[in-house]
Amino acid sequence: MLQKKICMLGSFAVGKTSLVRRFVESIYSDVYQTTVGVKVDKKNVQVNGTDLTLVLWDIYGEDDYQKMHWTYLRGASGYLLVADGTRKATIDKAFSLEQRVREEVGVIPFVFVINKCDLSQDWEVDSALQAQLTEKNWNLLRSSAKTGEGVEEAFALLTRKILG
């Protein structure tokens, strides 16, 4: 059985936990995130006929009260970078997190997800951002933890990237 460690990164309250909650096997309470700073969940996927276990490290989003434990990223095969479409600051934070990951553990596959697409009327995503993303050559996925839209696709895309 192939296993891969992947991390969930993003600002506080962008919906990382909600994003995975409906799609993963979990035995730990969310309390771990605020205490230990991470919660480990699991997701079995099948990509191109390969069974794969994704071990998800849902890392607490850095905020004014708690720093991120960067050591949690060690050994990760890839990550989901999550932002909140209704808060532009979280998108900027995602850019800086991506840069920080490169510095800490090097270049590893990731998928950028802008969450809360069910609230797209409130999105602060503008054309400038689109241009920025195009410049960076980032794939943008829109997802909604509420409706489940884009979640499976995000994991499938990340897995394909990891498997190369």
Place this chain on the structure above:
Amino acid sequence: MGSTPKHSREPLEFRPKPPDASASGSAPEPEEPPREGDDVQAYRELRELILAPEQEAIERLHQRVDNPASRTEDVGSVVAEAIQLRRRQGGDEDLSSALSPTIETALRESVRKDPGTLADALFPVMGPAIRRSILETLRAFLESFNQVLDQSLSMKGLKWRIEALRTGRSFTEVALLHSLIFRVEQVFLIHKKTGLSLGHAVAPSVAMQDPSLVSGMLSAIQDFVRDSFHTVQGQGLNRMNVGDLDVWIEEGPYAILACVIRGVAPRTLRDRMAEVLENIHRDYSEQLDHFAGDSAPFAKVNSELGRCLELRYKEEAQPRGFGFVYATAAILSLVVAGWLAWHTMQYRRWERLVNAFREQPGFVITSFGRQGGHFVVRGLHDPLAADPEKIISASDVKRADGEFHWGGYYALDDPIVQQRAISLLSPPPTVTLAVKNGVLQVSGAARAAWVKELQAKAQLVPGIRSLQLSPELDPERLAFSQAKSEIEITLVKFPLASASLLPSEQGALHRLAEEAQALLKAADALHENVTFEVLGHTDSTGPEVSNQNLSQRRAERVVQELSQLGVPERSLSPRGVGTSEPLRREDSEANRQYNRCVNIHITSVTH
């Protein structure tokens, strides 16, 4: 700020405020709007008339509110009731959270000032709590100790004692180790860098957790501890404990081994974990180094992990087969013990018999032992000693169980030597023989000839080293007394009224001379001076005077004759006693003839 316009409007309408509207009453006077001269005066008077009592009351209230002392007094009088009211209204939580910082600070301050006060207050609470805790601990300890005691006398206890001797540890340590009730429930092998699960072993009937998740979280917690406390590289969390559940973690360069243990595990488990982790690093070093999520190369690692599960001392019921083996062993050992006891008893009986022979004079035991289930006794036997068969039949051994081989010999035991001396020397019944330490002691009455023979033969008797005669058996003394009695019973007869020797008396005279010489020889050896008193006798016929004379001549005649036969004359003393000392009463002719004689009486004096 919002109340100011309200104050300014009131006087305009000339509407006096009700007395309880104290807030507006405190409004300052300068706020009055300007009026024309008279009106102002009138207004002021009117106002004083109407509002004076209220203003005084307001003034008193002012003072009361502004004076902290009176305010304190007011609050103090209702604070307890206020708290009670609040609690009744159900605002406990708010009240507690409002009060707790103050109470905490107060407690801290009290401890800082004088810890004794709080300690005294808590004393009645802490004592029982501590005692209960100690009691609980002791009870648990005693329970396990009792278990150890129960087992210390059993077969198991014996095994532990042997183990203690073998390993050099104390018995208590070994017993406690075996009495510990613990179980390794799960073993996780975690890739150190990724936190991914490499292997997982689980004890039977244990609720299993998803190894991927547990491995990840354990690894995260390790990282968390290391990050939070800035530990040195290579050092991390190696033990977690919740209730009776323990998680022991052993860390290697590439992998982490974690055991979930229920109960109290011994240190040996830690050694076992280190050993297992080392083996895995040895066997999978390449795969661990290049691990990219594929756990297939580690498929066989679970059997190695299983070694951690094996180590558990919670004793399980013994398989039934062992019970049978123990029972057979017990019966066999009983049989062997019985046979040994019987065998030992037999041997003791024969040993007692052999010892009896050893103590018996005339026996020497040269060997004793078993040959082919038979007892064999070899030894020497003096023919004069007791009959061995009688001794055997008097003992408690079975004659058929053994055989005896006797050789002959001369025993040197006194009783046997004494018997031998009696049979060889044939002493007269008047003589007593006794042997003591090889010395033959002879006493009683015996003839000189026998004594002579005894002296010649005694030393030839085996076991007799020397001869000791009692004084009366001294040969000189014996010869002396023998010659004396021979001389004193011999008479020299004379014819009627004559002192001439009859030819028939020559024999008697020669015998006397011979015995006298022998006696003198013995007397010489015995240092005795001997006098032969030669007494002449007559019968009672004829006148006394002539009888006296005749008897004197008869005595002298015998002295003369003995002297001629070699007896020294100085030792011979003739004396005629006439009829004064008749040898027989003269009531017949024969007796009268008997009295016409000479006899000899011997006296001796030691010089």
